Amino acid sequence: MGNGSGEVAGATALVGLGGFVVRSQVVHDGEHWLLVETEATRAWCPGCGVAGVGNGRRRVLVRDLAIAGVATVVVWSKRTWRCPEALCERGSWSETSDHIAPRASLTERARREICCRVGEDLDTVAEMAREFGVGWGCAHQAVIDHGDTLIAGDGRLEAVTALGVDEHTFQHANARRRTQMATTFVDIDRGRLLDVAPGRCGAVVRQWVESQPIWWPDQIQVAAIDAFRGYATAIGDVVPAATLVIDHFHAIRLASECVNDVRRRVQQDQLGHRGRKHEPLYGIRRLLLTTWANLSERGWERLRVGLAAGDPDGEVAAVWLARELLAEVYAAPDLAAAKRRLIVFFQHAADADIAELTRLARTVDRWRDEILAFHSTGGASNGPTEAVNLLIEKIRRIGHGYRNFDNYRRRLLLGCGITWTTVPTRRIRGRQPAFAA
Numbered sequence: 001m002g003n004g005s006g007e008v009a010g011a012t013a014l015v016g017l018g019g020f021v022v023r024s025q026v027v028h029d030g031e032h033w034l035l036v037e038t039e040a041t042r043a044w045c046p047g048c049g050v051a052g053v054g055n056g057r058r059r060v061l062v063r064d065l066a067i068a069g070v071a072t073v074v075v076w077s078k079r080t081w082r083c084p085e086a087l088c089e090r091g092s093w094s095e096t097s098d099h100i101a102p103r104a105s106l107t108e109r110a111r112r113e114i115c116c117r118v119g120e121d122l123d124t125v126a127e128m129a130r131e132f133g134v135g136w137g138c139a140h141q142a143v144i145d146h147g148d149t150l151i152a153g154d155g156r157l158e159a160v161t162a163l164g165v166d167e168h169t170f171q172h173a174n175a176r177r178r179t180q181m182a183t184t185f186v187d188i189d190r191g192r193l194l195d196v197a198p199g200r201c202g203a204v205v206r207q208w209v210e211s212q213p214i215w216w217p218d219q220i221q222v223a224a225i226d227a228f229r230g231y232a233t234a235i236g237d238v239v240p241a242a243t244l245v246i247d248h249f250h251a252i253r254l255a256s257e258c259v260n261d262v263r264r265r266v267q268q269d270q271l272g273h274r275g276r277k278h279e280p281l282y283g284i285r286r287l288l289l290t291t292w293a294n295l296s297e298r299g300w301e302r303l304r305v306g307l308a309a310g311d312p313d314g315e316v317a318a319v320w321l322a323r324e325l326l327a328e329v330y331a332a333p334d335l336a337a338a339k340r341r342l343i344v345f346f347q348h349a350a351d352a353d354i355a356e357l358t359r360l361a362r363t364v365d366r367w368r369d370e371i372l373a374f375h376s377t378g379g380a381s382n383g384p385t386e387a388v389n390l391l392i393e394k395i396r397r398i399g400h401g402y403r404n405f406d407n408y409r410r411r412l413l414l415g416c417g418i419t420w421t422t423v424p425t426r427r428i429r430g431r432q433p434a435f436a437a
């Protein structure tokens with residue numbers, strides 16, 4: 001069987017399941033049912049090597065990939081064999097195949113497909129279980145088995161020169177637990193998630209880096225982090241050659257938190273309760289976090305009206321401006337300009353004299369070197385970090401929050417860590433194999 005182009009004799013070969021042929025095919029309850037068997041005609045005893053004697057057949061039912069959108073069941077008429085050697089203790093055995101694992105309810109390629117759909121396309125396990133007509137646990141196990149192999153074999157950790165360390169909420173607090181944080185490690189240049197570990201402290205970073213190959217830390221030239229001393233100290237210890245940077249993304253996030261804090265306080269002072277719909281400051285809470293260059297004519301007008309109505313002392317306006325001034329530091333054309341703009345920021349914060357803003361300015365001052373390093377390292381881009389964070393958020397929403405960290409990590413790495421090597425479909429025009437018929 002078979003020639004150079006992979007053609008199999010006869011029309012009964014089951015495409016993609018090498019070694020199997022289709023004996024019969026029926027449509028039953030709207031599904032394709034294929035009766036298949038292997039081409040093996042002989043077998044040798046695994047115990048003593050003597051040629052086996054046919055011992056009848058046994059049928060095994062598994063779900064396979066849909067054929068042209070129609071659910072498909074493969075019925076494998078499995079040969080069983082018996083050892084004729086009287087002294088051998090092996091008794092009988094049945095044939096095996098790489099395509100269908102013992103006691104499986106899915107073919108391996110169907111399991112791989114489930115893993116791709118869940119991991120790459122962000123379909124849910126429940127959707128896949130429904131589509132393939134198997135239990136949730138069975139679909140989930142397919143994601144575990146194929147996913148872990150893909151994750152282990154992926155080269156994402158190679159040639160990383162810019163490392164981003166970030167924190168995010170893994171689980172929100174409820175009656176039984178406090179908020180659970182997780183630390184993400186991101187390849188900033190390529191915008192890929194390298195890994196995620198539970199917890200938010202220096203020890204998490206230290207442990208993770210130390211679990212990498214010995215050469216790994218040496219290739220890291222830039223480490224972009226949160227303004228969090230624990231991370232900075234740990235990076236300094238385990239990746240000593242890296243220049244620490246507080247990138248645009250992290251700095252603006254700090255400033256945005258400050259804007260939100262002041263907005264909430266002013267709201268509370270004005271109204272005696274937290275923000276609600278149709279109240280001036282609450283209504284512009286998102287506009288307050290939009291860079292002014294991106295504000296539309298209408299946006300400006302709403303912002304102006306909202307501040308005029310809800311911010312009598314101009315405190316919200318002052319932190320909003322501070323946030324813009326900090327963004328200007330990052331937008332500066334060079335290091336000298338960035339330094340000048342940083343002074344403008346500090347001057348503004350001092351003049352405004354608002355407790356929350358003073359605290360932000362102090363933080364910025366403590367991290368002055370790391371902020372300016374953004375320019376000396378050629379401006380580590382924050383686009384990829386943001387893109388990864390958005391994807392993480394999306395994956396978490398799809399999974400309705402995860403209880404198990406291993407599942408969570410697997411799904412994040414499949415969704416925004418590994419490189420999927422999906423073969424692009426070739427154009428059909430002008431290409432035709434030589435059929436033997």
Ligand SMILES: [Zn+2]
Nearest residue numbers: 045048083088
């Ligand atoms: Zn034997």
